[in-house]
Amino acid sequence: MIYIIYLVIFGLFLTSVLGLVASWIDRKVTARVQYRVGPPFFQPFIDITKLMGKEVVVPNTASKGMFFFAPLMSFAGAVVASTILWINQLGYTEGFLGDLFVVIYLLMIPSIGIMLGGLASGNPLARIGASREIKLMLSYELPFILSIASIIVRSGNSIIFHRIIEIQGQNGANALSFSGGIALIVSIICIQAKLSFAPFDIPEAETEIMAGPLIEYSGIYLGLYKLTKCVLLFTLPFFIIILFLGGLNLSGIGIVYSIIKYIALLVIITLIRNTNPRVRIDQAMKFFWGPVTVAAIVSLVLAFIGL
Amino acid sequence: MSLKLRALLKSPWVFHISTGSCNNCDIEILDCLTPRFDIERFGMLLAPSIKHADVLLITGSCNRKSMIRVKKLYEQAPKPVVVVAIGECSCSRGLFIHSYNCPVPLDKVIPVDIYIPGCPPKPEAIIAGVVKLIQKLKGKA
Numbered sequence: 001m002i003y004i005i006y007l008v009i010f011g012l013f014l015t016s017v018l019g020l021v022a023s024w025i026d027r028k029v030t031a032r033v034q035y036r037v038g039p040p041f042f043q044p045f046i047d048i049t050k051l052m053g054k055e056v057v058v059p060n061t062a063s064k065g066m067f068f069f070a071p072l073m074s075f076a077g078a079v080v081a082s083t084i085l086w087i088n089q090l091g092y093t094e095g096f097l098g099d100l101f102v103v104i105y106l107l108m109i110p111s112i113g114i115m116l117g118g119l120a121s122g123n124p125l126a127r128i129g130a131s132r133e134i135k136l137m138l139s140y141e142l143p144f145i146l147s148i149a150s151i152i153v154r155s156g157n158s159i160i161f162h163r164i165i166e167i168q169g170q171n172g173a174n175a176l177s178f179s180g181g182i183a184l185i186v187s188i189i190c191i192q193a194k195l196s197f198a199p200f201d202i203p204e205a206e207t208e209i210m211a212g213p214l215i216e217y218s219g220i221y222l223g224l225y226k227l228t229k230c231v232l233l234f235t236l237p238f239f240i241i242i243l244f245l246g247g248l249n250l251s252g253i254g255i256v257y258s259i260i261k262y263i264a265l266l267v268i269i270t271l272i273r274n275t276n277p278r279v280r281i282d283q284a285m286k287f288f289w290g291p292v293t294v295a296a297i298v299s300l301v302l303a304f305i306g307l
Numbered sequence: 308m309s310l311k312l313r314a315l316l317k318s319p320w321v322f323h324i325s326t327g328s329c330n331n332c333d334i335e336i337l338d339c340l341t342p343r344f345d346i347e348r349f350g351m352l353l354a355p356s357i358k359h360a361d362v363l364l365i366t367g368s369c370n371r372k373s374m375i376r377v378k379k380l381y382e383q384a385p386k387p388v389v390v391v392a393i394g395e396c397s398c399s400r401g402l403f404i405h406s407y408n409c410p411v412p413l414d415k416v417i418p419v420d421i422y423i424p425g426c427p428p429k430p431e432a433i434i435a436g437v438v439k440l441i442q443k444l445k446g447k448a
Contacts, residue, residue: 027347034342036342036347036348037345037348038347040348043350046317046318047350049310049314053314053315054361054385057383206355211359214356215355215358216356217358218358219385222359
């Protein structure tokens with residue numbers, strides 16, 4: 001029962017609101033970088049409300065079941081992942097063995113949902129977008145999991161969030177060591193691709209394939225995809241903070257540090273997004289399987305040595 | 308005014324259709340998105356696909372080939388949708404009014420909510436036109 005309360009209050013409601021605020025910060029920082037004024041504070045909320053009220057157009061060529069199921073699936077994956085993170089962060093339970101792996105799998109589901117939705121919509125551009133999403137996912141998952149592996153080694157082979165946070169409380173944040181620092185850089189690059197922000201916005205390249213897999217979506221289903229993006233924009237930095245920066249501390253002055261940690265990570269992501277052009281899919285694949293994977297392996301080796 | 312319409316007016320995503328224009332009006336529309344005018348202040352974004360659009364910005368002289376496509380695009384756009392005719396050509400076919408290739412004006416094919424004349428209209432004129440459109444929709448609802 002308490003899990004359902006966590007799912008609704010923290011996973012669904014709080015994460016959505018925080019994610020929408022995060023997407024406002026993202027758009028505002030983007031606007032300031034380009035010397036613009038930027039949208040007002042409630043703009044992401046208004047966008048979602050508007051999309052709820054629009055008509056849903058279903059293309060003739062779409063396979064209807066999957067077309068409607070895929071956005072729900074990606075939203076559900078992101079929400080459940082954030083719920084597990086909140087449960088561990090707020091210390092209600094000690095978690096269960098291997099919840100780290102469950103979260104890694106759940107964080108893949110939004111990408112899979114986008115792929116399935118794109119393939120189900122029957123549009124050629126959406127299919128190109130979906131195939132690019134598959135290739136991008138194959139590229140970034142390897143270094144992402146390797147960088148998490150180095151954290152697992154550093155925290156004494158424990159695969160429970162609770163234990164990882166506890167060990168960081170005793171020994172200082174993981175990011176302050178050599179192996180943790182390299183792994184942090186690798187995983188920031190990987191979440192850039194997971195969020196499909198520039199330079200890795202290849203699946204949704206607006207100027208080439210017009211929003212890619214989302215091209216045929218309209219109304220509330222498009223809103224669900226946008227909301228999934230916002231939820232991920234909160235959940236992925238939260239995941240990184242738990243693994244590398246010692247988690248959020250929600251008591252007393254710690255709340256200020258937690259907000260600063262999160263905003264700093266978000267602004268780094270936004271600045272990378274605003275200062276880089278889009279790369280081609282083959283360049284992205286070479287980048288992830290070349291230098292980024294090598295860096296992740298180096299950090300894993302350093303973690304084994306104990307640096 | 309209903310919540311649906313109020314949200315629509317606060318975040319109109321625009322989609323840009325050219326029905327054979329000389330590109331002048333299109334460049335003036337793109338000017339509205341630049342830092343100098345910055346229509347993202349009002350929540351407007353350039354929609355990549357017609358399925359995401361709330362406002363259709365139509366420019367050009369409405370020739371035979373493109374009007375079939377415009378009609379299809381209007382049918383595909385999720386309602387409620389607002390149509391804006393930008394430039395002299397799409398308002399009244401401009402200097403192509405006697406051309407064999409431009410038999411009907413835009414508003415005989417799809418319903419048009421507002422006309423912004425000019426050859427091309429300035430970005431200020433486009434923004435002023437959209438402000439008038441919002442006032443009109445507010446008064447109507």
